Amino acid sequence: MLKLNPNSKEAIYKQIENRIIEYILLGIFEADQAIPSVRNLSKDLGVNPNTVQKAYQELEENGYIYFIPGKGSYIADNxxxxxxxxxxxxxxxxxxxxxxxxxxxxxxxxxxxxxxxxxxxxx
CATH class of the missing domain: 1.10.287 (Helix Hairpins)
Structure with missing residues (x-):
């Protein structure tokens, strides 16, 4: 599970984005691995789904993840x-x-x- 710092000055969506990038770097997330749905991750973290969606959108725009309609988001080729x-x-x-x-x-x-x-x- 991703860990966020509620005392950080960094925006929550940016923390989510950076943790996922960190997990990719550490090999915790591998290419083509499914990541939690927006709904599930927002529930686990206790944040608004729009916050998670923004992080995922940034990650997708920067080539870290890809989305398959009806299936979810996956880690891109590492x-x-x-x-x-x-x-x-x-x-x-x-x-x-x-x-x-x-x-x-x-x-x-x-x-x-x-x-x-x-x-x-x-x-």
Whole structure:
């Protein structure tokens, strides 16, 4: 089940969208796998069905899911999606590192943090 943060400043539909993208990245959702219906997910999360519909619409427009009338929504082929997500994440990381340098965080401290995270992930 998707987990939302009710205290987040991020809109609920955006949280839903981002969790589904995260689940695709982590391999929890695979290509051609059915995802919960708008009605079921809205009930499970306790949100308005229109909120879930908006998230699904965004996901479909961006190629993360596809819809089959009368059957439901499914995860799109992951390879192009994963490539696009990874490219965005690498760009975010580069921007974050640049921001850290701009505010005076030592490059050695940045390296230590990155190396620590890489060591913890086993990669």
């Amino acid at each position: 390879q192009p999606v994963l490539h696009r997500i990874r490219a965005c994440k690498l760009e975010e990381l580069a921007n974050m590192v640049n921001d850290m340098i701009k505010i005076g965080i030592d490059k050695d401290d940045i390296k230590k943090i990155v190396l620590k995270q890489l060591g913890e992930s086993g990669k």
